[in-house]
Amino acid sequence: MIKIQKYGAIDIGSNAVRLLIMDVIEKDDGTSVKFKKAALIRVPIRLGEDTFVTGEISEKKIIRLTDAMNAFQLLMSIHGVVKYKACATSAMRDADNGDYVIDRILKKTGIKIDIIDGKIEAKIIATTDLGELLDNSKSYLYVDVGGGSTEMTVYKNGTISRSKSFKMGTVRMLNQKDSLKDEWEEMKEWVKKHTAGIKNISLIGSGGNINKIYKMSGRTDGSPLSYIYMKANYRYLKTMSYDERISELNLNQDRADVIIPATKIYLSAMKWSDAKRIYVPKIGLADGIVKSLYAGIIE
Incomplete structure (x- = not known):
């Protein structure tokens, strides 16, 4: 029973x-x-x-x-x-x-x-199936991008090494673009500092936008997206107007604008940490x- x-x-x-x-x-x-x-x-x-x-x-x-x-x-x-x-x-x-x-x-x-x-948000998300994805012999930078903030966690040997929340989210970026330069620089330096010397690090991405990007890629569950793909996808999205992203990519109105800054955060985190791939498990808060x-x- x-x-x-x-x-x-x-x-x-x-x-x-x-x-x-x-x-x-x-x-x-x-x-x-x-x-x-x-x-x-x-x-x-x-x-x-x-x-x-x-x-x-x-x-x-x-x-x-x-x-x-x-x-x-x-x-x-x-x-x-x-x-x-x-x-x-x-x-x-x-x-x-x-x-x-x-x-x-x-x-x-x-x-x-x-x-x-x-x-607390990062701690709650950590209770999901994230542990099933982690290979204890490898290192990861977990990046959760929301509308108002981005949570980042470095995993080494299956345990949390460092974790920090940044006031850098997609809606915030759309509305406070000129006032976020210092926060962006702090996020960049934090990632570089805490991933320095880590070989073959991978990103784990969560959030509605990376889930949508993954769905559009047509990848089978469990297969990562490459840095090259993310960079090409970012450029492609930026060539399209807001209306085109809705009509041609079938994005919701509240997704068609925030998907650009979200992709920028994931792509930048990959560049700063020298990660060549990003895994996208279906997890969230x-x-x-x-x-x-x-x-x-x-x-």
Whole structure:
């Protein structure tokens, strides 16, 4: 016999808001557990568009976010979710009215949102299936690019060597281009410093944009993308207009602009670390939230 329970994760990012519902399947003898995606809903609210320009989240986006949380609450009820957690990242963290927004949503929807920093975000993501990909005899630079921040982690011998969060995300780059030079230089120096002398390092990329790039490449699951491919793809994307990326590449409106800065970050990280390939496992913050909940790492 098996036992199946549904867990939920709400990821409130700078570009999109996601609800992931997963079946947690346990054997009654306690020998194994499997996680199977039951539903994934994505809403492109783009909170960072407000935070990174005006410093706070507008009334219009607060209403949209509240409506999304109400919808997520209903969907979780319909699915019979027994446990869930809602986490907000960079845009909510940087917003001057972030605490007000969270309090208002709690009163209107009953959903409690926790604002997490980059270190916690990286720790949660580390509870995903990332370990199954790592070869303990090799080294990796893990790069997670979001709308408001980029988390980077260096893995050596299967363990975390260094980890840092940078205020360098796709929506932030679109709206604060001229004010991010110092942050970009800091990220560059950090990667170079902590990957210096590491031979045959590979990148591991996560985030909606690298997942889309990987899907467009037509590669079979598990096969890495080369630096040459990423560079050629970046040049190709830049030759196209925003409208062409939507009409010819079938990208969503909220993906067609941010895919350019996202590709720049991944490509730059490969160049700085001298990585020749990037692996793209299907992992993210929402997956990590579910698995962390199940493992009791977070509540």
